Amino acid sequence: DSSTVGHIAREEPEGKLLDAWAEKLKNSKFNLSDVANGFSALFAAKSNEEITSIKRAAYLTTSVMKNFVVTKLENVIDEEKKILHSTLMEETEKVILEPSKVNCKLKADNVDICYPPIFQSGGKFDLKPSAVSNDEALYYDSASVIICAVGARYKSYCSNIARTFLIDADPIQSKAYEVLLKAHEAVIGSLKPGNKLSAAYQAAVSVVEKDAPDMVSCLTKSAGTGIGIEFRESGLNINAKNEQIVKEGMVFNVSLGFQNVQCQNSKAKNKVFSLLLADTVIINKDKMEVVTSMSSKALKDVAYSFNEDEEEEKPKSKADHSGAESLMSKTTLRSDNHEISKEELRRQHQAELARQKNEETARRLAGGGNETGDNRSSSRSSAELVAYKNINDLPPPREMMIQIDQKNEAVLLPINGSMVPFHVAFIRTVSSQQDTNRNCYVRIMFNVPGTPFSPHDSHSMKFQGSIYLKEASFRSKDSRHISEVVQSIKALRRQVVARESERAERATLVTQEKLQLANNRFKPIRLPDLWIRPAFGGRGRKIPGTLEAHVNGFRYSTTRSDERVDVMFANIKHAFFQPAENEMITLLHFHLHNHIMVGNKKTKDVQFYVEVMDMVQNVGGGKRSAYDPDELEEEQRERERKNKINVEFQSFVNRVNDLWGQPQFSGLDLEFDQPLRELGFPGVPHKSSVFIVPTSACLVELIETPFLVVTLSEIEIVNLERVGLGQKNFDMTIVFKDFKRDVLRIDSIPSTSLDGIKEWLDTTDIKYYESRLNLNWRQILKTITDDPQSFIDGGGWEFLNLEATDSESDNSEESDKGYEPSDVEPESDSEEEDSDTDLVPSEDDDTEEEDDEDSEEEKGKTWEELE
Numbered sequence: 001d002s003s004t005v006g007h008i009a010r011e012e013p014e015g016k017l018l019d020a021w022a023e024k025l026k027n028s029k030f031n032l033s034d035v036a037n038g039f040s041a042l043f044a045a046k047s048n049e050e051i052t053s054i055k056r057a058a059y060l061t062t063s064v065m066k067n068f069v070v071t072k073l074e075n076v077i078d079e080e081k082k083i084l085h086s087t088l089m090e091e092t093e094k095v096i097l098e099p100s101k102v103n104c105k106l107k108a109d110n111v112d113i114c115y116p117p118i119f120q121s122g123g124k125f126d127l128k129p130s131a132v133s134n135d136e137a138l139y140y141d142s143a144s145v146i147i148c149a150v151g152a153r154y155k156s157y158c159s160n161i162a163r164t165f166l167i168d169a170d171p172i173q174s175k176a177y178e179v180l181l182k183a184h185e186a187v188i189g190s191l192k193p194g195n196k197l198s199a200a201y202q203a204a205v206s207v208v209e210k211d212a213p214d215m216v217s218c219l220t221k222s223a224g225t226g227i228g229i230e231f232r233e234s235g236l237n238i239n240a241k242n243e244q245i246v247k248e249g250m251v252f253n254v255s256l257g258f259q260n261v262q263c264q265n266s267k268a269k270n271k272v273f274s275l276l277l278a279d280t281v282i283i284n285k286d287k288m289e290v291v292t293s294m295s296s297k298a299l300k301d302v303a304y305s306f307n308e309d310e311e312e313e314k315p316k317s318k319a320d321h322s323g324a325e326s327l328m329s330k331t332t333l334r335s336d337n338h339e340i341s342k343e344e345l346r347r348q349h350q351a352e353l354a355r356q357k358n359e360e361t362a363r364r365l366a367g368g369g370n371e372t373g374d375n376r377s378s379s380r381s382s383a384e385l386v387a388y389k390n391i392n393d394l395p396p397p398r399e400m401m402i403q404i405d406q407k408n409e410a411v412l413l414p415i416n417g418s419m420v421p422f423h424v425a426f427i428r429t430v431s432s433q434q435d436t437n438r439n440c441y442v443r444i445m446f447n448v449p450g451t452p453f454s455p456h457d458s459h460s461m462k463f464q465g466s467i468y469l470k471e472a473s474f475r476s477k478d479s480r481h482i483s484e485v486v487q488s489i490k491a492l493r494r495q496v497v498a499r500e501s502e503r504a505e506r507a508t509l510v511t512q513e514k515l516q517l518a519n520n521r522f523k524p525i526r527l528p529d530l531w532i533r534p535a536f537g538g539r540g541r542k543i544p545g546t547l548e549a550h551v552n553g554f555r556y557s558t559t560r561s562d563e564r565v566d567v568m569f570a571n572i573k574h575a576f577f578q579p580a581e582n583e584m585i586t587l588l589h590f591h592l593h594n595h596i597m598v599g600n601k602k603t604k605d606v607q608f609y610v611e612v613m614d615m616v617q618n619v620g621g622g623k624r625s626a627y628d629p630d631e632l633e634e635e636q637r638e639r640e641r642k643n644k645i646n647v648e649f650q651s652f653v654n655r656v657n658d659l660w661g662q663p664q665f666s667g668l669d670l671e672f673d674q675p676l677r678e679l680g681f682p683g684v685p686h687k688s689s690v691f692i693v694p695t696s697a698c699l700v701e702l703i704e705t706p707f708l709v710v711t712l713s714e715i716e717i718v719n720l721e722r723v724g725l726g727q728k729n730f731d732m733t734i735v736f737k738d739f740k741r742d743v744l745r746i747d748s749i750p751s752t753s754l755d756g757i758k759e760w761l762d763t764t765d766i767k768y769y770e771s772r773l774n775l776n777w778r779q780i781l782k783t784i785t786d787d788p789q790s791f792i793d794g795g796g797w798e799f800l801n802l803e804a805t806d807s808e809s810d811n812s813e814e815s816d817k818g819y820e821p822s823d824v825e826p827e828s829d830s831e832e833e834d835s836d837t838d839l840v841p842s843e844d845d846d847t848e849e850e851d852d853e854d855s856e857e858e859k860g861k862t863w864e865e866l867e
Helices: 016-027 036-044 048-078 085-097 171-190 197-211 213-218 308-321 330-366 458-462 479-507 632-660 663-668 751-763 777-786 788-793 796-800 802-811 843-859
Strands: 004-007 031-034 111-113 118-120 144-154 157-167 224-226 251-262 272-283 288-290 403-405 410-415 418-423 427-434 440-446 471-476 525-533 545-549 553-557 564-568 572-578 585-598 601-611 681-683 690-694 698-701 708-711 715-721 729-736 744-750 768-770
Touching: 048 085, 048 144, 048 157, 048 272, 048 632, 085 111, 085 118, 085 144, 144 272, 157 171, 157 251, 171 197, 171 251, 171 272, 171 288, 197 213, 213 251, 288 663, 330 715, 330 751, 330 788, 330 796, 403 479, 410 471, 427 479, 440 479, 471 479, 525 632, 545 632, 564 585, 572 632, 572 698, 572 708, 585 632, 632 663, 681 744, 681 751, 715 751, 715 796, 729 751, 729 777, 744 751, 751 768, 777 788
Parallel strands: 004 031, 715 768
Antiparallel strands: 111 144, 118 144, 144 157, 157 272, 224 251, 251 272, 272 288, 403 410, 410 418, 427 440, 440 471, 525 545, 525 601, 545 553, 553 564, 572 585, 585 601, 681 690, 690 698, 698 708, 715 729, 729 744
């Protein structure tokens, strides 16, 4: 009987020895069997070391896509540059081979490309992995599609990512992309251990059949393949016919697309388009891990809109050219048109926002949605304060004089020959004074019900029918003893009050989940030598600590055992990374949902920072180096130190963002936000002038304390106050959707920032109004919450609309609905008394203006008058 010999049929022999061996094997009597699929199945489940290499390859691939490819495309399109697909391919390949260019700390010797990066646009698309980037220019006109695919190897193990970018997309393109994204997620969701590969492909087909049946024919015949040392493991092809079972440890390149979809577009290059999405997915025991998820594929992140203003301007310009004013020069007409259209567009958008905002506010007020605020009248509960449980616990009397029992926190007073104990918490004030006869008096005031500004705690309310001691005075000849008594009582009272207030604050804290420390398999992401704000208490020397990212939260700790703070991922509302540019510090800032304790301070904001240069410099104190008289080398060292710290922080942020991109954190919607410094403006939100900067989701100031973090989604409207000709500054009032929350005022913003702030508010879909004077917002909000129906019937927030109120005042002098703020002093009291006078600026503002006018008149004297 002839034996069976296994061989790999696809592998072509290379070299004389292997050629001779293949010839002998072919002419022998052995039965030859192809074992390629067997080996493929054997190596399909990867070991931990192999998975680590794939994760590192995926991290490099995603970093190149997110930090180089996307940024490069945005710059090219924004600046309308011309660049070839092949040029983009070459530049991207160089970046992959030098990971340090995208802040990846991987050795270049271990890195290679899986295939030359693919860039396609202009209606010519090939969704096969063998596709190449042609020598045509990148096409990014309206309704164009750009497909980018990048694959990298680490220690020979592959990873792959592909993204499609839509430029001023047509509705058909947007719908097709949403369907493809949903189908792609369905494939990933179906790749569970025990499922068949054909079921994963069928899941994608089902989504397309349900949401876009006319596009089923355009769907690729495969949803990807297994991936490892080979880029395509053919035995693990995700198609309708493959009955292979998904196993734990397998890795897939999930690649799905629409090929040659027809689009009814006037431009020839846009009549046919294709879409492609690809991710590297690791199959774990209980979940699928998308290791390339750091690069977003959500429609809002891949769809770009560049021509909105131009489209709006086109019909306007035609109308202007056809008019009788054709004698004007072209340059004047074009510039006027541009200015008018920009302001007009903003005005139209604000009018639409006003309509939407009034409808939303009416729905919320009708449904009682403003009850979500903090309850300010909640009473503070404290623990039972008892000095002695029974009379036998009292210390034996020594003399009939005031005694302080530090252990039981009590003060014993001699009253009618007996020592009567009082817990120090019930003492309100203690003071001493001396008369002319050298008699010293000590006066003790107690907390009793009915006293103004006295807390009605559980102890005073418990015995409502009792008689309380309000005050006790004692006389002594010993001034030294009286002084010691007063100081001891004050010190003991401070200690007890501080302890009770901390206990009360801790009692209001929301219980957090327990931090799960990282094990040996998952090492924590560390960032050393950080300072924390708010700082820990204590009188010892402050020392820096280390921030570590564990399984479900951060831990900051110093070498002291009691200095430790845990910040859970689930408690983080916003995370910010602000590198040092014009500031002295580089920082990470976390704004939390619920308060936590840092030392003995209750806070919702925790910040970790490093000083990039010395806060205090010795100016002229020391001699300059003879080799560096202009201190150029020292400045260069400072720049290098600042850049080094920024890079370390950026690396930490990237790794944490990668961690947050895992499926178990998808519901938290966490990502480090970076302030947009070019949109910033100076202002005074608290007591000092600071530089306030918008981010994508917030308005922040993170350098000076107290910090400012305003969530844009919580803003109802913004009112710009004191806006007018001749004013150097104006104020911004932020009204929140929770009407029980006080408004936020940012004062003294330079008028030069007004247009920039208006543009930013408009682009973030926040309705803003302008007024000439400051308004009494506490009374306005009280009026609205007391009678929401009148507010809705009166046009909602339109009482703040200066243009509308000005036009109405020209037609009628009667007050409208009572919500219209007045910007002139009332000349008589004949106005309706039941109108909401609270909405009129307070008299203090008027008197200040009068004082300003008087002072200006005084300043206006001539030199002759002064002489």
